[in-house]
Amino acid sequence: xxxxxxxxxxxxxxxxxxxxxxxxxxxxxxxxxxxxxxxxxxxxxxxxxxxxxxxxxxxxxxxxxxxxxxxxxxxxxxxxxxxxxxxxxxxxxxxxxxxxxxxxxxxxxxxxxxxxxxxxxxxxxxxxxxxxxxxxxxxxxxxxxxxxxxxxxxxxxxxxxxxxxxxxxxxxxxxxxxxxxxxxxxxxxxxxxxxxxxxxxxxxxxxxxxxxxxxxxxxxxxxxxxxxxxxxxxxxxxxxxxxxxxxxxxxxxxxxxxxxxxxxxxxxxxxxxxxxxxxxxxxxxxxxxxxx
Numbered sequence: 594x595x596x597x598x599x600x601x602x603x604x605x606x607x608x609x610x611x612x613x614x615x616x617x618x619x620x621x622x623x624x625x626x627x628x629x630x631x632x633x634x635x636x637x638x639x640x641x642x643x644x645x646x647x648x649x650x651x652x653x654x655x656x657x658x659x660x661x662x663x664x665x666x667x668x669x670x671x672x673x674x675x676x677x678x679x680x681x682x683x684x685x686x687x688x689x690x691x692x693x694x695x696x697x698x699x700x701x702x703x704x705x706x707x708x709x710x711x712x713x714x715x716x717x718x719x720x721x722x723x724x725x726x727x728x729x730x731x732x733x734x735x736x737x738x739x740x741x742x743x744x745x746x747x748x749x750x751x752x753x754x755x756x757x758x759x760x761x762x763x764x765x766x767x768x769x770x771x772x773x774x775x776x777x778x779x780x781x782x783x784x785x786x787x788x789x790x791x792x793x794x795x796x797x798x799x800x801x802x803x804x805x806x807x808x809x810x811x812x813x814x815x816x817x818x819x820x821x822x823x824x825x826x827x828x829x830x831x832x833x834x835x836x837x838x839x840x841x842x843x844x845x846x847x848x849x850x851x852x853x854x855x856x857x858x859x860x861x862x863x864x865x866x867x868x869x870x871x872x873x874x875x876x877x878x879x880x881x882x883x884x885x
Contacts, residue, residue, distance in 0.1 A: 595836055597740050597763045598786040603700065604667055605831060606854050607633025608847075609792060609838035616645045622842050623649035627661060629847050635792075635838040636693075637671035637704055638685055643692035651694050668693060669838075671704035671744055671766075672725055678708070679724035686732050701729060701738040702766055706750045707884040714885045722750075723757045730760050740764065742788075745881045748781045766790040768878045769835055770800060770826060771810065771869035779833065791835040795826050797877040807872075809865050813858070820856060827853040829866050 594602040608626045613619040619642055623634060636646050650668070653661050670693065676685040686701055707713070708721040729741040742764030743750070754762060765782050769775060769791035782789045795801055800810065801822050814822055823839065823846070830837045831854060839850045858866075 595788050595834075597788055598761065599740060599763060601699075601740055603740075603764075603788065603836060604631075604633040605836045606827070606851055607631060607635050607667070607669070607836065607838040609840040610634065610636050610642055610646065611640055611792075611840065613640070613642055613840070613842075616642075616648075618842065619645045620649040620652070622847070624653060625844055626841075626847050626851075627653050627659070627666070629844070629851050631847070631851060632665060633667040633669065633836075633838070635669045637673065637702075638676060638689060639671070639673040639704060643670060643689055647692050647694035663695060667699045668695065669700040669702065669766075670698055671702040672729075673709075674705045674707055675709040677703075677718075677721035677725050679728045681721075682725040682728035683732065686729070686737060690737065697736060698738045700740045700742060700764060701732070702742045702744045702764065703729070703746075704744050705879065705884075706743070706746050706881050713883045716885060718885050719753065726754065726758055730758075733760060742766070745879050747881055748778050750881065750884075751781065751785070751787070761785070762787055764788045764790055766792055766838075768793045768876055768880075769830055769833075770794050770796050771807070771829060771866050772796060772800070772872065772875040773877075774867070774870040774874075776870065779835075783834065789833075789835045791830040791837050793878050794830050794837045794839055795823055796875075799877060800826055807869055809869050812865055813862050816862065817858075820853075821849055823850060824853040824856060825858070825866075828856060828858050829863065832858055832863055 608631045670689045707718045732738050733741050740763045742762045744766040827837050841847045
């Protein structure tokens with residue numbers, strides 16, 4: 594568990610649901626994840642799957658054999674770029690609450706520092722994301738959301754928030770794996786009480802390929818036959834103090850990912866993986882560096 598600045602405890606391993614669109618498959622994945630011990634489900638307005646996740650959670654909460662209560666499961670959702678702005682963010686959270694069939698969302702993030710349909714250098718990005726944050730502060734005080742934060746924010750975007758945020762962001766969710774280590778951003782978040790959540794921990798599966806040219810990863814895989822490659826990558830993120838939200842569909846991968854936290858990499862093994870950061874950075878997802 595990771596402790597947010599407001600005292601809430603957030604699970605350090607969760608289920609990511611990006612690109613999960615098939616309603617039948619996703620509902621079963623969520624239920625199997627809960628049965629495997631997951632207590633954090635990560636979604637977003639842009640994923641277009643909140644309603645299915647809401648159905649799965651309602652099924653779980655109403656199943657007496659599972660003995661799960663709403664307060665046992667941490668739900669994270671996010672504001673889409675097209676919803677930026679005070680009014681848009683307010684409406685988005687209320688719509689997410691309805692889709693997820695819950696009275697509150699544990700953590701709500703601004704998914705991206707930019708707004709849809711604007712040039713990267715447009716000053717409107719700042720105006721709109723400031724409005725979004727002001728709306729989240731109101732919803733936080735109304736207890737519609739228990740924690741608020743951001744996603745894909747650079748250090749510059751976070752520093753800017755000092756000028757307008759009455760409540761500082763509690764979480765920053767970003768791409769984070771050995772090929773995209775962002776050490777300065779990670780350190781900034783640590784120093785400012787912002788919990789870091791890693792997405793794309795497995796490099797969108799590219800780092801799981803047997804033919805990967807990342808030699809340091811191969812070294813650790815050979816040294817630790819007790820761990821899968823996915824577990825090694827997840828442990829690297831966890832031991833850097835980040836929460837991880839890997840995607841999976843099969844029971845074996847769900848359990849494998851969740852069990853990663855039961856293991857430990859040595860300081861030497863972590864150092865070998867950290868050395869991958871000397872290669873040119875490679876990202877598989879969004880990069881907000883050029884968003885004004």
